[in-house]
Amino acid sequence: MPAIFANLGLPGVTDEIGCGESPSGREVLFLVDGLGAEVIANYAVQVPTLARAISKGIVKTSFPTTTATSLATLTTGELPGAHGMLGYTVRVPRSGGRILNSLKWDERVDPQTWQPVPTLFERATHAGINTTHVAAKRYEDSGFTRAVFRGAQYKGANIAADLVAETVRALEKTPSFVYLYVNDVDSAGHSDGVGSEKWLAALTAVDQLVAALLEKVPTGTRIWICADHGMINVQEKIYLGRENSLLTDVETIAGEPRMRHIYLSTNSESAAQELMQRWKSELGNFVTMYSRKDAINAGIFGNSVSDDAADRMGDVIAIAQGNCVLLEPERAEKEATMVGHHGGDSEIEISVPLLLAQP
Numbered sequence: 595m596p597a598i599f600a601n602l603g604l605p606g607v608t609d610e611i612g613c614g615e616s617p618s619g620r621e622v623l624f625l626v627d628g629l630g631a632e633v634i635a636n637y638a639v640q641v642p643t644l645a646r647a648i649s650k651g652i653v654k655t656s657f658p659t660t661t662a663t664s665l666a667t668l669t670t671g672e673l674p675g676a677h678g679m680l681g682y683t684v685r686v687p688r689s690g691g692r693i694l695n696s697l698k699w700d701e702r703v704d705p706q707t708w709q710p711v712p713t714l715f716e717r718a719t720h721a722g723i724n725t726t727h728v729a730a731k732r733y734e735d736s737g738f739t740r741a742v743f744r745g746a747q748y749k750g751a752n753i754a755a756d757l758v759a760e761t762v763r764a765l766e767k768t769p770s771f772v773y774l775y776v777n778d779v780d781s782a783g784h785s786d787g788v789g790s791e792k793w794l795a796a797l798t799a800v801d802q803l804v805a806a807l808l809e810k811v812p813t814g815t816r817i818w819i820c821a822d823h824g825m826i827n828v829q830e831k832i833y834l835g836r837e838n839s840l841l842t843d844v845e846t847i848a849g850e851p852r853m854r855h856i857y858l859s860t861n862s863e864s865a866a867q868e869l870m871q872r873w874k875s876e877l878g879n880f881v882t883m884y885s886r887k888d889a890i891n892a893g894i895f896g897n898s899v900s901d902d903a904a905d906r907m908g909d910v911i912a913i914a915q916g917n918c919v920l921l922e923p924e925r926a927e928k929e930a931t932m933v934g935h936h937g938g939d940s941e942i943e944i945s946v947p948l949l950l951a952q953p
Contacts, residue, residue: 595623595714595773596671598818602769604718607671611650611948618814619768622761622807625668626800627661628780628936630788630824631945633797640794641801643808647819647949655823657894658682658853658913659936659943661780662696664822666742669773670711673896677711678903679742680895682937683848685857687905691846699737708741715745718771726764728757729775746773754803762810776800783825787933808953815953821946825934826852830880830918833926838876841923843869848908851919851929852937855908863887866910873912880918882939884911894939914938 596607601616631652638645656667656674658681666679674680679696686692686703694700694708715725727743731750739748749760757774764772778796786792807817828851835841843865846857858865866885873883884892889911890899899907914920915938921929936943 595668598623599714599718599723599771602718602723602771604714604721604723606717607714611653613650613818616769617816618812620765620770620812620815622765622772622774622811622815622817624774624804624807624817624819625665625776626779626819626821627775627777628783628823628825628934629797629800629819629821629946630942631947632824632942633788634947634949637794637797640798643801643805643951644819644949647804647951650818650948650950652945653820653948655944655946656896657939657944658849659823659938660850660853661777661822662738662742666709668822669713669715669742670709671714672711673898675890675893675896675899675903677709677742678900678906679709680903680906681848681853681855682850684855684906685846685848685908687902691857693846693848696741697736697738699741701737703737705737705741706744713742713745715743715773717745719745722769724764724767724770726760726770726772727775728760728764728772730777733775743773754799754806757803758806758810761807762812765812765815776803780825783934784932785934787827788825789827790933793934804951808951811953813953817951819947819949819951823936824942824945825936826917826938826940826942827933828917828919828935830916831921831930832877832880832914832918833921833923835923836926840873840876842872847922849912850935850937851921851932852914852935852943853939854912854914854920854922856910856912858909861909869910873910880915881920882913882915884913885909886911915940
């Protein structure tokens with residue numbers, strides 16, 4: 595997003611990926627939740643419009659590969675250690691163990707305090723660029739929207755025709771930037787799996803939406819298609835604490851099945867090392883683990899980690915490997931029904947396409 599805004603004249607950002615000058619001052623970023631980089635080649639028959647688009651390469655998402663984190667990185671231009679959105683769920687510091695679901699939110703948490711980095715929408719609006727966020731109506735007033743999309747004019751639309759109409763209307767003035775979002779591919783992947791009939795139908799609908807946009811947007815508009823993460827289909831399920839000692843000395847679990855924030859009863863590096871040794875002994879190559887200190891030093895959340903971000907981070911970070919998932923007791927029944935997952939650090943999960951379509 596910074597690269598696109600740079601070519602609309604936003605000061606302080608650069609075009610590091612070579613988007614080039616905006617032909618008409620009208621830019622659309624269509625974010626397809628869950629569209630992995632490999633999908634375009636593997637399912638070209640289902641996505642003829644996307645297959646004809648110009649490939650601008652593969653983008654590597656930030657970690658963890660989950661919507662809340664990836665979209666915050668996209669809209670701020672900063673990595674998770676700076677913006678503080680460290681996963682699908684994290685523990686709220688000094689809250690008595692309360693868990694914040696980043697997408698559903700908790701009104702006791704102020705969105706702007708939790709995610710304090712000015713968004714590119716705020717900066718662009720201040721610079722005189724018309725910025726619009728087009729997505730389902732249910733997201734408009736959510737805490738997550740206020741945390742990472744503030745500054746854009748929100749236009750709610752629930753069906754494809756309305757998504758197209760709101761996008762076209764937002765492009766009437768120049769310079770203009772439209773962020774368009776759909777989550778049907780991700781939703782179908784979770785419930786039925788990548789490659790399933792439901793998933794293929796959602797993928798086809800995305801392709802048809804791009805085709806409709808190309809027919810309706812003003813000449814000279816550039817439509818960029820990207821995603822927040824890819825997705826894998828689960829093969830191995832590990833039930834934490836079920837006939838194993840993986841939850842010994844664990845106070846709270848957050849994150850999601852492919853990446854866990856683990857908060858310990860005793861907050862110390864030695865306690866973290868003991869837990870990691872126990873997990874590695876039981877799980878072997880099914881998991882990669884970091885203590886909080888190791889995660890910060892390794893830069894898995896970026897080279898710069900704020901005090902707030904460090905405070906929210908698990909005492910231990912566990913990343914599922916292969917096609918396995920780590921199911922936590924309270925949500926195991928629901929999590930186990932999901933076929934598709936993301937959040938880990940596999941190439942499939944971190945690789946998303948960057949495509950350019952123009953009328």
